[in-house]
Amino acid sequence: MDALNGAAKLRLSHVGKRFALKDGAEAVALQDFSLDVRQGEFLVVVGPSGCGKTTVLNLLAGLELPSSGTLTLDDKAIAGPGAERGVMFQDYALFPWRTVWGNVEYGLVYGPAGRGLTADARSARVRHYVDLVGLEGSEQKYPHQLSGGMRQRVALARLMANEPEVLLMDEPLAALDAQTRLILQDELLRIWGQDRPASGRRTVVFITHAIDEAVFLADRVAVMTSQPGRLKALLDVPLPRPRNDDTRTHPDFQALSQHIWRLIRAEAYRATVT
Amino acid sequence: MSAAAPRTLAAQPPARFTDSRTLRMFVVPVLLILVWQAWTAAYPTVRTPTPLKVAGAAIDMIASGDLPGGVLQSLGRVFGGFAVAALIGVPLGLAMGTVRAVERNVDPLVESFRPIAAIAILPLAILWLGTGTAAAVAIVAYAAFFPIVVNTVAGVKRVDATLLRVAATMGIPRFTVLRTLIVPAALPSIGVGLRIALGVAWTAIIAAELAVGAKAGGGGSGGVGQMMFVFYAYSIELNRIVVCMIAVGVVAYALDRALRALLRGLMPWTH
Numbered sequence: 001m002d003a004l005n006g007a008a009k010l011r012l013s014h015v016g017k018r019f020a021l022k023d024g025a026e027a028v029a030l031q032d033f034s035l036d037v038r039q040g041e042f043l044v045v046v047g048p049s050g051c052g053k054t055t056v057l058n059l060l061a062g063l064e065l066p067s068s069g070t071l072t073l074d075d076k077a078i079a080g081p082g083a084e085r086g087v088m089f090q091d092y093a094l095f096p097w098r099t100v101w102g103n104v105e106y107g108l109v110y111g112p113a114g115r116g117l118t119a120d121a122r123s124a125r126v127r128h129y130v131d132l133v134g135l136e137g138s139e140q141k142y143p144h145q146l147s148g149g150m151r152q153r154v155a156l157a158r159l160m161a162n163e164p165e166v167l168l169m170d171e172p173l174a175a176l177d178a179q180t181r182l183i184l185q186d187e188l189l190r191i192w193g194q195d196r197p198a199s200g201r202r203t204v205v206f207i208t209h210a211i212d213e214a215v216f217l218a219d220r221v222a223v224m225t226s227q228p229g230r231l232k233a234l235l236d237v238p239l240p241r242p243r244n245d246d247t248r249t250h251p252d253f254q255a256l257s258q259h260i261w262r263l264i265r266a267e268a269y270r271a272t273v274t
Numbered sequence: 275m276s277a278a279a280p281r282t283l284a285a286q287p288p289a290r291f292t293d294s295r296t297l298r299m300f301v302v303p304v305l306l307i308l309v310w311q312a313w314t315a316a317y318p319t320v321r322t323p324t325p326l327k328v329a330g331a332a333i334d335m336i337a338s339g340d341l342p343g344g345v346l347q348s349l350g351r352v353f354g355g356f357a358v359a360a361l362i363g364v365p366l367g368l369a370m371g372t373v374r375a376v377e378r379n380v381d382p383l384v385e386s387f388r389p390i391a392a393i394a395i396l397p398l399a400i401l402w403l404g405t406g407t408a409a410a411v412a413i414v415a416y417a418a419f420f421p422i423v424v425n426t427v428a429g430v431k432r433v434d435a436t437l438l439r440v441a442a443t444m445g446i447p448r449f450t451v452l453r454t455l456i457v458p459a460a461l462p463s464i465g466v467g468l469r470i471a472l473g474v475a476w477t478a479i480i481a482a483e484l485a486v487g488a489k490a491g492g493g494g495s496g497g498v499g500q501m502m503f504v505f506y507a508y509s510i511e512l513n514r515i516v517v518c519m520i521a522v523g524v525v526a527y528a529l530d531r532a533l534r535a536l537l538r539g540l541m542p543w544t545h
Contacts, residue, residue: 034535061443062443063442063443081439081443081445082443082445083443083444083445085443086443086444087439087440087443088470089436089439089440091436093434093436093439093440095437095458095459096450096459096543097458097459097461097543098543099539104453106444107444107446108444109446110444110454111445111446112445113445122289123501142542142543143543144543148459162444167473168443230350
């Protein structure tokens with residue numbers, strides 16, 4: 001874990017976010033939220049529904065601005081969306097009128113991520129990521145012709161092709177069935193580069209409500225509570241990488257999952273009855 | 275999935291005119307013609323159009339070149355007016371859908387003109403543009419404009435907000451988002467607007483020519499609508515009016531099929 005103790009890549013300090021409600025009242029989505037995300041780390045934010053975890057991600061993406069506090073990337077304030085922070089959304093969000101290939105190349109053709117690339121270099125880049133997510137042979141298919149798992153692979157390739165410094169993922173596996181989900185968890189770690197040394201990995205902030213998913217993927221887990229959304233605990237995940245099916249049966253995996261469950265159980269329970 | 279031996283597409287015999295599905299398409303029209311013939315045989319009057327008399331008139335009118343000439347004249351005006359409507363309506367709809375200030379200013383205007391039927395601007399069109407093609411095209415353009423603009427705005431408004439967020443997080447410039455995301459996302463709705471507009475345009479041209487081309491004399495030079503007016507007001511040939519009605523319907527059907535095929539070709543992801 002030593003390589004992970006470097007400088008903060010992303011820093012949230014005392015971030016608050018309030019929304020105006022229709023009746024004039026205010027809802028507090030996030031209160032005094034402080035967190036450093038280290039360079040190359042896989043950080044997972046976990047919490048019950050409505051705890052403001054998506055708000056955290058939208059603030060990092062620059063899609064929303066904080067009501068108070070500051071967010072920085074490499075010590076520079078985040079003032080809006082930027083291509084150096086790539087986002088993967090919950091519902092795939094593929095362009096239905098573009099093929100698999102067309103979706104993956106979109107950011108390179110039209111955005112700053114492809115600036116300075118020749119057409120050949122761009123194709124090579126698209127080729128690389130299409131292959132990396134296992135979609136070779138499906139390049140000319142449209143999203144509606146693909147299964148949920150394949151769509152999410154396209155979304156991942158589209159995100160990775162832009163080679164952003166930071167990957168922001170908002171429950172990207174939530175819409176998938178349980179088996180596909182387990183497979184894509186493995187795939188995600190492989191594509192992220194868990195075999196590589198930590199210094200060669202991209203920084204990831206991953207949102208989920210699934211505790212086992214959080215523990216399986218994360219270097220650290222940020223546990224949130226709701227009303228108002230706050231950071232309840234920040235836990236190291238000492239499980240060795242590369243992680244695989246054996247990880248899921250590891251006693252530490254079970255113990256940590258249980259621990260996180262105890263932290264949010266009361267609230268998760270309340271969320272089902274109110 | 276069936277228990278029968280699977281048949282590949284290549285193994286199937288080529289579709290023929292005698293295929294039962296093709297024949298079934300004609301069951302209702304043929305029945306209607308038979309009922310029509312029986313009715314006119316039961317209650318004959320001098321001027322009642324019968325299927326046989328109408329068929330005879332149709333052969334005459336096609337042979338003389340009047341009907342094809344009139345249809346072509348009307349079609350030219352329809353395409354002209356439709357093109358004007360699309361060239362103004364689609365960009366305006368995109369601007370209204372994306373820029374709130376434009377919508378706030380233009381929408382009340384569009385919505386207050388929309389209930390005014392195309393035929394109601396006929397006096398103005400004749401006054402300003404005369405009784406020729408220009409007035410007919412203007413009326414068609416007016417009629418076709420509203421479905422195009424309204425459906426384009428609706429299409430832009432229905433663009434999935436998450437897709438716009440995807441583009442924002444990739445740092446795509448604003449106009450590029452319009453061109454590469456909003457336009458294709460709204461295209462199915464724009465296509466619906468164009469189809470409705472083409473139908474409306476064809477309706478409007480007949481109405482416009484009934485009045486606009488009335489002084490142009492006989493033959494096909496005034497368009498189908500004017501031919502119908504002449505058969506009604508001067509020569510009183512009901513059979514020929516029915517031929518014109520059928521021609522209008524057939525052409526409208528063919529136009530819609532052609533536009534649908536074109537739109538399908540433009541949107542391979544929708545099927």
